[in-house]
Amino acid sequence: MSGMQNCEHSVCGRENRVWLPTTKPRYGSIEKHPWCLNCGLVKNISDDQPKSIGYWMNLLSIISTDHDLKQVQKRLIAKEIEDSDIFHDSFGSFGSDQKKTFIGILKKYILLSSIDIDSITFIRKL
Ligand SMILES: [Zn+2]
Structure with a gap:
């Protein structure tokens, strides 16, 4: 880190x-x-804004319900999200990078071919 x-x-x-x-x-x-006076990081002011960690945890809840994830799968995924800096940085990170990371984490634990993140996000209007 x-x-x-x-x-x-x-x-x-x-x-x-x-x-x-x-x-x-x-x-x-x-x-x-x-930009940040402490670390020099430039703030992301693009349209590709990062989302809060709560957003990604909500999405995980929906996916775990829709796809009958086991508790242990859900816990492991949640822990990786919690441990990733990118989901805690609402300053410099990009929403699209968060999404790539989120999908990467999901792929480690579940077969993702049947899950369409964009349609979930769209339909549920998260
Ligand atoms: Zn800083």
Whole structure:
């Protein structure tokens, strides 16, 4: 675990924001980004926002109900999610990276071919 992920993140003031390439081209090619005064990590201000760990645990609950996961499977998956920094970092991480990690963890414990994460997310409107 690196220091960056353990950082509590202290966001710089408006006047210290840095110009960086934007992920929202409709606003031009660069925009001002806040960053952390402690570790230097730039805040993710793209449309691809990270979700809270509660979101991923909810999704796991739905999947475990729909697919009759055993308690032990669910516990092991939940523990890996809990232990992954990416689900705790609402500052610099990306939602799409969280999703890749989430699916990677699921794949270790269950046959994933029958699970469509996007349709679950869409239908349940989580
Ligand atoms: Zn920080």
